[in-house]
Amino acid sequence: MDMQVKKKKLxxxxxxxxxxxxxxxxxxxxTKEAVFPxxxxxxxxxxxxxxxxxxxxxxxDAYWKYQAEKERKLYAVLDAFAQNNxxxxxxDARYLNxxxxxxxxxxxxxxxxxxGFATAGRNFPGVGPRVACLMQAVDEIRHSQTQIxxxxxxxxxxxxxxxxxxxxxxxxxxxVPKSFFDDAFSAGPFEWMVAIGFSFxxxxxxxxxxxxxxxxxxxxxxxxxxxxxxxxxxxxxxxTLGLECIKFMLEQDPDNVPxxxxxxxKWAWRGVRVLSLVSMMMDYMLxxxxxxxxxxxxxYFEQNGGALFNDLARYGIKMPECLSRAxxxxxxxxxxxxxxxxxxxxxxxxxxxxxxxEEMDWLSAKYPNTFDKYYRERxxxxxxxxxxxxxxxxxxxxMLCQVCQVPMAVTEPDNMLQISYRESDYKGEKxxxxxxxxxxxxxxxxxxxxxxxLPVHQIYMGNCFPEGTDPxxxxxxxxxxxxxxxxxxxxxxxxxxxxxEDQKNFNAWRGLATKND
Amino acid sequence: MSYELTIxxxxxxxxxxxxxxxxxxxxxxxxxxxxACCHGLCATCKVQVTDGDVDHGEASTFALMDFEREEGxxxxxxxRLESDVTIxxxxxxxxxxxxxxxxxxxxxxxxxxTLTPTIRGVWxxxxxxxxxxxxxxxxxELPELAGQSRAxxxxxxxxxxxxxxxxxxxxPGGQVTTWLxxxxxxxxxxxxxxxxxxxxxxxxxxxPLIFMAGGSGLSSPKSMIEDLLAEGCTLPxxxxxxQRCRDELYYDAEFRALAAKHPNFTYxxxxxxxxxxxxxxxxxxxxxxxxxxHFDNDFRGHKAYLCGxxxxxxxxxxxxxxxxxxxxxxxxxxxxxAADASQQLKSPLFKNI
Numbered sequence: 001m002d003m004q005v006k007k008k009k010l011x012x013x014x015x016x017x018x019x020x021x022x023x024x025x026x027x028x029x030x031t032k033e034a035v036f037p038x039x040x041x042x043x044x045x046x047x048x049x050x051x052x053x054x055x056x057x058x059x060x061d062a063y064w065k066y067q068a069e070k071e072r073k074l075y076a077v078l079d080a081f082a083q084n085n086x087x088x089x090x091x092d093a094r095y096l097n098x099x100x101x102x103x104x105x106x107x108x109x110x111x112x113x114x115x116g117f118a119t120a121g122r123n124f125p126g127v128g129p130r131v132a133c134l135m136q137a138v139d140e141i142r143h144s145q146t147q148i149x150x151x152x153x154x155x156x157x158x159x160x161x162x163x164x165x166x167x168x169x170x171x172x173x174x175x176v177p178k179s180f181f182d183d184a185f186s187a188g189p190f191e192w193m194v195a196i197g198f199s200f201x202x203x204x205x206x207x208x209x210x211x212x213x214x215x216x217x218x219x220x221x222x223x224x225x226x227x228x229x230x231x232x233x234x235x236x237x238x239x240t241l242g243l244e245c246i247k248f249m250l251e252q253d254p255d256n257v258p259x260x261x262x263x264x265x266k267w268a269w270r271g272v273r274v275l276s277l278v279s280m281m282m283d284y285m286l287x288x289x290x291x292x293x294x295x296x297x298x299x300y301f302e303q304n305g306g307a308l309f310n311d312l313a314r315y316g317i318k319m320p321e322c323l324s325r326a327x328x329x330x331x332x333x334x335x336x337x338x339x340x341x342x343x344x345x346x347x348x349x350x351x352x353x354x355x356x357x358e359e360m361d362w363l364s365a366k367y368p369n370t371f372d373k374y375y376r377e378r379x380x381x382x383x384x385x386x387x388x389x390x391x392x393x394x395x396x397x398x399m400l401c402q403v404c405q406v407p408m409a410v411t412e413p414d415n416m417l418q419i420s421y422r423e424s425d426y427k428g429e430k431x432x433x434x435x436x437x438x439x440x441x442x443x444x445x446x447x448x449x450x451x452x453x454l455p456v457h458q459i460y461m462g463n464c465f466p467e468g469t470d471p472x473x474x475x476x477x478x479x480x481x482x483x484x485x486x487x488x489x490x491x492x493x494x495x496x497x498x499x500x501e502d503q504k505n506f507n508a509w510r511g512l513a514t515k516n517d
Numbered sequence: 518m519s520y521e522l523t524i525x526x527x528x529x530x531x532x533x534x535x536x537x538x539x540x541x542x543x544x545x546x547x548x549x550x551x552x553a554c555c556h557g558l559c560a561t562c563k564v565q566v567t568d569g570d571v572d573h574g575e576a577s578t579f580a581l582m583d584f585e586r587e588e589g590x591x592x593x594x595x596x597r598l599e600s601d602v603t604i605x606x607x608x609x610x611x612x613x614x615x616x617x618x619x620x621x622x623x624x625x626x627x628x629x630x631t632l633t634p635t636i637r638g639v640w641x642x643x644x645x646x647x648x649x650x651x652x653x654x655x656x657x658e659l660p661e662l663a664g665q666s667r668a669x670x671x672x673x674x675x676x677x678x679x680x681x682x683x684x685x686x687x688x689p690g691g692q693v694t695t696w697l698x699x700x701x702x703x704x705x706x707x708x709x710x711x712x713x714x715x716x717x718x719x720x721x722x723x724x725p726l727i728f729m730a731g732g733s734g735l736s737s738p739k740s741m742i743e744d745l746l747a748e749g750c751t752l753p754x755x756x757x758x759x760q761r762c763r764d765e766l767y768y769d770a771e772f773r774a775l776a777a778k779h780p781n782f783t784y785x786x787x788x789x790x791x792x793x794x795x796x797x798x799x800x801x802x803x804x805x806x807x808x809x810x811h812f813d814n815d816f817r818g819h820k821a822y823l824c825g826x827x828x829x830x831x832x833x834x835x836x837x838x839x840x841x842x843x844x845x846x847x848x849x850x851x852x853x854x855a856a857d858a859s860q861q862l863k864s865p866l867f868k869n870i
Binding site for chain 2: 013014057066070073074229230232236239247251254307308310311312
């Protein structure tokens with residue numbers, strides 16, 4: 001007689017292990033080293049890939065089902081927003097400049113993240129990280145697509161949304177986020193995981209995503225908010241992947257600790273530099289503000305990031321030294337970055353503007369130590385000049401940091417009268433960086449950074465004009481030619497918001513929507 | 518009204534108050550369910566409801582999809598019970614857990630000893646044997662103090678199921694411990710509920726053990742070591758035990774005797790405030806320093822059990838990790854509080870330590 005033996009139920013973790021492990025094969029006619037050529041050259045030692053703990057257990061089958069429903073919901077909201085002229089419900093069309101910054105500076109990076117995780121997944125010899133990187137690669141391309149779709153509606157009505165990919169590769173300040181990803185993508189798979197999986201997705205993502213998505217919510221941009229919700233449910237997986245990778249490296253071999261420390265130092269600082277663009281967005285570009293950059297930095301970095309570094313200290317990992325400077329810079333970053341974009345607003349891919357009195361009062365309340373003392377007078381003067389029809393545009397070009405590519409117009413943390421810059425000599429040439437953090441990065445791998453494509457330098461070298469341009473003709477206007485090469489129409493896609501087509505159209509359309517004549 | 522929540526694969530049943538979330542109730546019962554955002558957006562805490570009804574609360578429609586709701590998934594951080602419920606969560610099954618039922622016992626104090634100037638040993642005879650795992654704790658309830666209760670680890674081994682030993686340190690200003698020190702006498706009656714907790718020896722791992730104890734944290738390691746030796750365990754095991762001075766080093770003689778009797782048991786006492794030049798021949802310094810020296814900064818291949826004040830635990834974790842023993846091999850009693858549930862300032866780098 002058959003006995004029914006009650007089988008012990010497998011836990012979810014065991015179930016997942018049965019479904020995902022042991023599926024790879026051992027190479028027979030090639031060596032493992034030849035199949036995974038990038039697994040060792042960074043110096044990371046791995047003794048046991050099976051110690052990798054899957055931070056999330058997701059199968060492709062569940063993944064498609066899950067993402068498909070998310071897409072249906074997202075696109076229903078996007079359609080409704082478009083069909084009901086949702087753009088007229090924005091607080092003010094000034095807000096759209098923050099969206100332009102996001103579309104040109106962030107969305108293409110999601111695509112780069114997709115490529116990077118696909119590559120990392122290919123290059124890791126362990127099954128666990130391979131599967132995790134694959135999932136994240138698919139997430140990232142989805143984020144890129146949904147962002148482009150969510151924002152594309154604005155392209156029907158407003159300027160500056162027309163050619164984001166082209167702009168990312170050419171426009172000067174967009175080389176700040178672009179070079180961050182280029183630097184990570186051209187590193188090895190382990191450094192990529194620290195740069196993007198850990199530094200970007202874990203340490204910095206709240207400072208990047210929350211301001212943009214809350215900004216959208218505060219300013220009536222339902223399409224972008226909904227995209228944010230749809231992406232946030234993936235972010236938890238991305239963060240845990242970054243954490244798992246850090247833990248894995250630190251636990252596999254003591255020799256990995258100093259390498260990981262170096263990467264954390266590097267990518268924390270590079271991240272802080274990219275975030276200077278977010279700081280000005282938060283403090284200056286949102287008609288309805290969420291919180292100040294300084295407050296965001298204190299909550300998301302100093303408190304939450306501090307808790308993380310306390311835990312990492314158990315492995316012997318120290319808080320990057322460069323970040324002590326960032327806690328001084330938090331009082332200045334947004335004001336200085338906005339000053340740069342304002343004065344070079346003739347070459348930007350969005351509109352810039354000076355804050356109103358009321359907005360300046362908000363800034364001085366949020367920045368009692370710095371705004372009135374260092375910035376208010378300058379901004380008031382610029383605004384007066386603008387009102388007199390004498391809007392200030394700086395017609396020279398700023399020098400860029402060889403590493404982070406931020407214009408060198410940021411001051412020393414302890415001396416507001418001194419522009420912060422450092423010098424390094426390499427093979428008989430001088431290279432300039434903006435800070436100790438960037439100089440350290442340069443000095444560690446000079447051969448990599450001397451190849452940086454610095455937009456300003458390229459303009460001066462004559463590499464940023466449309467094909468066939470003759471700079472020797474009489475009356476040659478280099479800026480006009482550069483803008484043509486950027487695919488930007490002066491005055492329409494950039495310069496001051498006051499008097500712009502966007503401003504006129506938004507006010508006219510909104511008037512039609514709310515009045516009868 | 519409250520409902521009962523059964524959590525699989527543990528098979529453990531806990532009480533959930535009206536309006537309380539599944540996550541909150543589980544964390545308070547010492548059961549870790551993975552979680553992150555705590556407000557229904559990230560889906561880290563997704564669980565399967567296999568029986569009963571829940572209200573999904575504020576779970577985002579992007580984090581808990583319609584098809585998942587139909588399949589009986591819910592987000593523990595937002596879900597509230599509408600009946601008795603069984604869930605299946607991503608909890609690693611622990612082969613060493615006996616999942617013992619929690620019961621109420623009536624006890625009578627049969628012996629009291631002053632162990633140190635601030636710690637009393639109290640032996641309680643129970644109305645019937647209590648099955649427990651070495652390392653677990655009980656709650657004792659005092660009718661004299663309006664039914665207030667406090668948790669104490671069991672200091673005796675499970676081989677003595679009807680007389681249990683509690684080591685009670687007087688907490689300055691503490692109502693309950695002060696009462697226990699000043700008023701509790703032989704013949705006194707107390708109510709005991711237990712056994713609680715998931716801090717016990719991972720016997721199935723079958724690897725050498727390190728116990729690190731300090732302050733009044735000796736109870737669980739004492740019970741664990743006595744239990745292992747009584748069972749005839751021959752794995753190497755080391756107790757690193759620290760106090761400030763010799764007065765406080767209770768049970769020193771007993772552990773020396775155990776070490777003499779069992780060649781696989783090593784006893785490493787450490788004193789942090791012993792005057793220079795005294796005749797103390799043991800380690801000087803803190804527990805983590807003594808452990809680092811004893812193991813020559815290499816803890817690989819062990820499992821470590823920690824018990825003591827928070828600063829000692831933190832120092833021991835860092836020392837173990839820098840000596841290459843990590844989260845999966847480090848155990849400690851963890852009392853979750855409401856602050857843990859909201860996870861304001863804790864990084865998610867570690868789950869259990």
